[in-house]
Amino acid sequence: VQDPNEPGLEGVTVILKDSNGNTIDTQATDPNGDYLFVGLPTNTTYTVEAVPPGGYTPTVPNPSITTGITPDNLDVNFGMNVLTVTLSGRVYDDQNNSGDDEGEPGFPNVDVTVVCDGKSYTVATDGNGDWSVNVPSGSDCTAIQVDENDVPPTYQVNETATPPGIVTTNVTGLDTGFVNNPGSITGTVCDVASSGSAGNGTCDGNLDEPGINGVTVTLVGAGQDGILGTTDDITQTTTTNSSGVYNFTDLGPGLYRIVETNLPNYDSVADVDGGNPDIINRMSGSSIPLLAGESATGRDFEDALLGTPDFAIEKTLIGQDPFRTGDLLSFRIRITNTGDFPITFLALRDTYDTVYLTYAGSTPPSDDNIGDGVIDWSDLTAGQQVNGCGVDLAVNAVCEVVVDFVAKLDTSLLQPDSKTENTATTNGVEAGNLTIPDKSDSARVQVTSPTAVLVINRAATADGDAILLHWETTNES
Incomplete structure (x- = not known):
């Protein structure tokens, strides 16, 4: 039975036979699939047969229909189905790069389009990467297209399916393999304020072009349309x-753009591909896009710090030596920001000789004071609110540390001046996003240990404007 949405089939051969099986007439269906035999005697039995055209199969096993003409019969219909074959394959991750999908995971939800006789048949792969489509038997299938946008961007095709051409039977193994071949982009942002080669767009990696920490770098890649912007x-x-x-x-x-965002107090000088010193469009050499699996290196930006970070350190003895053993004595350490930027990290170390001095405490308190001759403050800026000055050190500001000791042993035998040395050294200073070379300063102190003796025969006499003192010890009597 023909349904309303089922079109007629043109050019089908229809044969009219008598009851003895002899052919009486033959016709071909018109564009609507209609045929008509006229001028036939009534009350006669006929057999009508339809010959399935290539690529079609009848909806009933025997396409002939027997009917009697009494007087007209306009409902002798034949149903034909398109004879189809199945094409199938797989889209897979070729992890061992063998060109064989055995044991390899598939890519789901990848659109596969098969083109046969100019008509496209599109299907998505299932969870295992498998796909299949049905096409009319006898079709000439000339293309198998896999949408690479449905596969992760780091993958490239390493196996393609060959179109089967004219198909009259099922075709399997139309596989497409992808191999992961990721690329990368690497570069350096450096300070060339003190460099003699500033402006060449390349960070030379020497002390005159130190790298800058904490710079934001943005990578913009073209999406599926392959166009930036x-x-x-x-x-x-x-x-x-x-x-x-x-x-x-x-x-x-694909196409990429690298964008650098300067830190405060830095000015852009140059980058590796010239032009705008904050934007790199060329990934390597003369190649603008990043190639498959390419490692683009040396994508450098040169910046210059607008100013100079610096500081001074001074250590002094509080009070006048010599001190006697058992006395409390103190040193003052003053660190002054003499540069153009706030000091944001300031570590300090103080060293002393445990033979002659005993550590008694400090203001602010130290982080390490185990009596081993080394005293540490891990950070005297705002990063260390308890054991520090509590704030970042502004330009011209001073951080002061006082270290207390107890005089322990006489230093009279020490050369060259009968004193022991105490040294303060910075242990990491940062300002303007740069690390400043450490500095140190020392102070010396004398410790004495008086000896008690018995004095006899003491006397004092006037001698003009002077007083003469006379005494004698028991050792001299």
């Missing part, structure tokens, strides 16, 4: 490490 761009951000290095990994091939 459109709504499907993909953006990711990172910051430079303590050496000024940044790194982006697991990148697919």
Whole structure:
């Protein structure tokens, strides 16, 4: 029975036979699938047969229908189904790069389009990466297209399915393999304020071009349209490490733009590809896009610090020596910010000789005071509110530390001046996002240990404007 949405089939051969099986007439269906035999005697039995065209199969096993003409019969219909074959394959992750999908995971939800006789048949892979489509038997299948946008961007095709051409039977194994081949982009942001080669766009890695820590670097990649500056761009951000290095990994091939955001007090000088010193568009050499599996290195930015970080350290003895054994004595350590930027990290170490001095305490308190001759403050800035000055050290500001000791042993035998030395050394200073070389200063103190003796025959006499004192010890009597 023909349903309303089932079109007629043109060009089907229909044969009219008598009751003895002799052919009386033959016709071909018109564009609507209709045929008509006219001028036939009534009350006669006929057999009508339809010959299935290529690529079709009848809906009933025998396509002939027997009918009597009494007087007209306009309902002798035949149903034909398209004869189809199945094409199938797999889209898979070729983890061992063998070109064989055995044991390899598949990619789900990847669109596969098969083109046969100019008609496209599109299907999505299942959870195992498998796909299949039915096409009319006898079709000429000329293309198998896999949407690479449905596969992670770091993957590239390493096996393609060959179109089978004219198909009359099922075809399997039309597989497409992808291998993971990620690329990467690496570079350095450096300070060239003191460099003799500033402006060449390359961080040379020497002391004159130190890396800058904490710089924000943004990578913009073209989305599926392959064009930068459109709504499907993909953006990711990172910051430079303590050496000024940044790194982006697991990148697919395509167009990228690297954008640097300067830290405060820095000015842009140059970058590796010229032009705007804050934007790099060229990934390597003359290549603008990142190639499949490429490691683009040396994508450097040169900046210059607008000013100079610096400080001074001074250590002095409080009071006048010599001190007697058992006396409390103190040293003052003053650190002055003489540079152009606040000091944001300030570690200090004080060393002394435990033979002659015993550590008694400090203001602010130290972080390490186990009596081993080394006293440490891990950070005297705002990073250490308890054992520190409590604030970042502003320009021209001073952080003062007082260290107390008890005089322990006579230093009279020490050379060259009968004194023991106490040294304060910075142990890491940061300002303007740079680490400043450490500095130190020392102070010396004399400790005496008087000896008690018995004095006899004491006398005092006037001698003009002077007084003469006379005494004699028991050792001299």
